[in-house]
Amino acid sequence: MTDEHDYKYYTNLGIEKTNTGDFNEALEALDKAIELKPDYALAYFSKAVVFHNLNQLQAAYENYTKAIELKSDMIDAYYNRAQTILAFDNPDENELKQALTDLTKAAELDIKFIDALYFKAVVQKKLKDYEGAVATLDKVLEITPQAPYSRALKKLILQKYLNK
Numbered sequence: 001m002t003d004e005h006d007y008k009y010y011t012n013l014g015i016e017k018t019n020t021g022d023f024n025e026a027l028e029a030l031d032k033a034i035e036l037k038p039d040y041a042l043a044y045f046s047k048a049v050v051f052h053n054l055n056q057l058q059a060a061y062e063n064y065t066k067a068i069e070l071k072s073d074m075i076d077a078y079y080n081r082a083q084t085i086l087a088f089d090n091p092d093e094n095e096l097k098q099a100l101t102d103l104t105k106a107a108e109l110d111i112k113f114i115d116a117l118y119f120k121a122v123v124q125k126k127l128k129d130y131e132g133a134v135a136t137l138d139k140v141l142e143i144t145p146q147a148p149y150s151r152a153l154k155k156l157i158l159q160k161y162l163n164k
Contacts, residue, residue, distance in 0.1 A: 039070055
């Protein structure tokens with residue numbers, strides 16, 4: 001019996017199964033999509049989301065990376081890959097720098113991506129770039145003046161780290 005479905009069908013099925021929490025079925029469908037079209041970035045991205053949900057962070061990281069290699073303007077892949085790094089147990093300085101690069105890229109691709117900017121500031125703070133973090137938070141507050149987390153983080157950095 002031949003399979004009548006194409007890679008888009010299996011990608012959509014994988015996304016649907018992810019949304020209902022059927023992660024094993026999602027992975028099967030996404031693997032089939034990749035088998036049918038090995039250069040389809042959305043299938044790798046979707047597979048990364050499954051691994052992210054399963055807290056299999058290294059596999060998620062690798063699949064986000066593959067999606068980015070195939071489609072270098074995939075904003076959510078950069079953002080999610082950075083979130084994967086931030087979910088590691090005690091990410092080291094190089095990992096934090098990679099997260100910063102990814103969040104910077106996501107914010108460049110979408111200049112109003114508030115979450116990317118906020119987490120960029122969080123990473124800058126972790127890397128002790130307090131001035132940079134404040135500048136990034138100022139960008140968030142320009143876009144969304146009422147952003148409470150950004151306001152609170154900026155206040156903390158100014159008071160605790162920059163003595164202002």
